[in-house]
Amino acid sequence: MNRPLLHQRFPPLGDALPHLRLGQAPTPVRELTGLTCSVPVWCKDESGYGAGGWGGNKIRKLEWILPDVRRRGARTVLTVGGLGTNWGLAAALYGREQGLSTAVALIDQPMDEHVRAQLVRLRRSGAALHRTRTKRRTIAAVPWLLLRHTTVRGLPYVLPAGGSTAVGTLGYVEAALELAGQVESGEMPEPSHVVTAVGSGGTAAGLLLGLRLAGLRTRVVGVVVNDTLRLDAPVIVALAGRAEKLLRKRGADFPSAGLAPEDVTIVRDWLGPGYGHATAECERALSLAATTASLQLEPVYTAKALAALIALADDGRLAPGPVLFLNTYGPRRS
Ligand SMILES: Cc1ncc(COP(=O)(O)O)c(C=O)c1O
Incomplete structure (x- = not known):
């Protein structure tokens, strides 16, 4: 299979940062037309990323x-x-x-x-x-x-x-570069926001750094679903910074991404009583996703993220759109 985009962009990384392809890239993007929201909602569907079509983020x-x-x-x-x-x-x-x-x-x-x-x-x-x-x-x-x-x-x-170390975070730097390619090729419009669940922070941090490296203006909105770790904007930016430092240490040459806590939006209002506790909003989002968008979510991460997306869009906080929902859930069926 082809070399990762990070290696293509920064060739010295090819020797310095080993990579093992485990999934089929790029993951599909599609508009969720059945989801009636005040802004168009798209989905980058990571659910099939992995061997045998299961895995997710x-x-x-x-x-x-x-x-x-x-x-x-x-x-x-x-x-x-x-x-x-x-x-x-x-x-x-x-x-x-x-x-x-x-x-x-x-x-x-x-x-x-x-x-x-x-x-x-x-x-x-x-x-x-x-x-x-x-x-x-x-x-x-x-x-x-x-x-x-x-x-x-x-x-x-x-x-x-x-797995939210600097090394693990590179997975979503790569995914952000992949998304930029999909925008560039006209597969989807440039989203004004990308909404993702934040359980340990690596996904949001990688997206943040990758989108900046790719030159997209898309803002990352992280929906905190875990109350057992500190997961605020400074923590996400610090993790993105460690991934940036790692890339540079292994030979990538690029100007400082200059990320600051103001560059990411972190919301906590959809956590409910705590990690793994279902909420009424997340139950609603779960069934809405299944019935209107043929999306199988789960209550711990992705349904809370989608519930936040719907509410924030309705409040006008994701304007002008379109908004991208990152489906990070890859169910294993056996
Ligand atoms: C389905 C799903 N979505 C989102 C996340 C959160 O990603 P991160 O831990 O990178 O914040 C996880 C974490 O395990 C997950 O299992």
Whole structure:
């Protein structure tokens, strides 16, 4: 398959930043004509991005992370997530294909059918699961977890929730460059805003940096769905800045993106009682997406993001449009 756009744009990265293609690019864009909103709404659909057509946004991150794990000679990935972690499952399954083992510390979240099904998949994935239950207990368990997963071959490669490191963030720098190509070719108009869920920040941060590098004026609107991490504009911009520094350190030559917290909009009003708690707005958005746009969302991330998009558009806060909804959910059906 073809080289990633980041490598095409900055050729020295080709040797310095290994990449493993796991999905089919570009992901499709389409107008959601059934969604009656005050501005036109488009969708970039990441749901089919990954081997076998499942995966969503984490696969973009793993395309950069997994080769980095190999480059550092690690054999095990140690990460963390909620009981229904899409991230932990993707890391376990895609890592396994690269001969890596995965350990996941699991933090409690409200139990529903979706979470229960994810837990079954996690158990089947072969990952070592440690039910640490709370953020505090997870942090306290880190020395033990490190020791437990250190072998003669070395320390585990530690990844934060959602894989939102500088390396993982490159996945959405790449996706933003891809979007710019779709705008340039006339596949869709340049959006005034792109709306995405913010669970650990890598998706929003990568988009922010990538859109700036691509020269688009599209503003990133991040809808916070996780109350267990600090996820405000300075944090997102700092992560984008670390990704920018990484690109430059590995040989990319470009003027400073000069990102500042004012360059991104972060909203928290659609979180509800907390991470994984469904809200009436998100339930409405979930069924609206299914009935009017044939979009399968889930209640933890994407339905909250779409609920925010609809409300913000109705308030005139996404004018002039069009608005792009990033569908980051890639359901695994078995
Ligand atoms: C379906 C889905 N959408 C959005 C996100 C949030 O992305 P990020 O963690 O990069 O903020 C996640 C994170 O796991 C996710 O699983």
